Amino acid sequence: DVKVTQSSRYLVKRTGEKVFLECVQDMDHENMFWYRQDPGLGLRLIYFSYDVKMKEKGDIPEGYSVSREKKERFSLILESASTNQTSMYLCASSSTGRGAYEQYFGPGTRLTVT
């Protein structure tokens, strides 16, 4: 089974802190994604990566950056956390070609910025 793991289930940070959210997948997938989920807004794509060191902006990249130095790991960085970044963050991965239709999601990290 594909496993996508996220470094923390719950995280509390202070305004202005630099925050790292880590995601690791064990199925050698090329594509990795970061979403945030807020009540009433559904899932929104922040960034995605289709290869090591490659990244593309999603719908809401402002205030975030990402890093993909190794194929299995995709990090989301909040350079200076703000209260409006309090949210559930979900990481996902998928392969290319025939397997591209199915994204595998991690359990999510609920981040609270105070």
Place this chain on the structure above:
Amino acid sequence: DAKTTQPPSMDCAEGRAANLPCNHSTISGNEYVYWYRQIHSQGPQYIIHGLKNNETNEMASLIITEDRKSSTLILPHATLRDTAVYYCIVSSHSGYALNFGKGTSLLVTP
């Protein structure tokens, strides 16, 4: 990618079939219909996808109309564990990211 329209919520009695509709009137020829669901406090889970033909797997059936402007996800014998938000997504196979929208919140009652 084409936009989808789903009812915000639905109820279904346990053991009965749950039929979840989705409108995607602007779908183009190379776009697939995907269904995912999200159980509370978990990440979304892939259910099924299709292009033109009806599809069935161990979880559900997908019925796509002939003009492809709408589809229905069928859970043949809903259980309490099927209570979740169900997302209908339309995207080309070459698309990297999926637009999840707000989905339909399905409540299965005893």
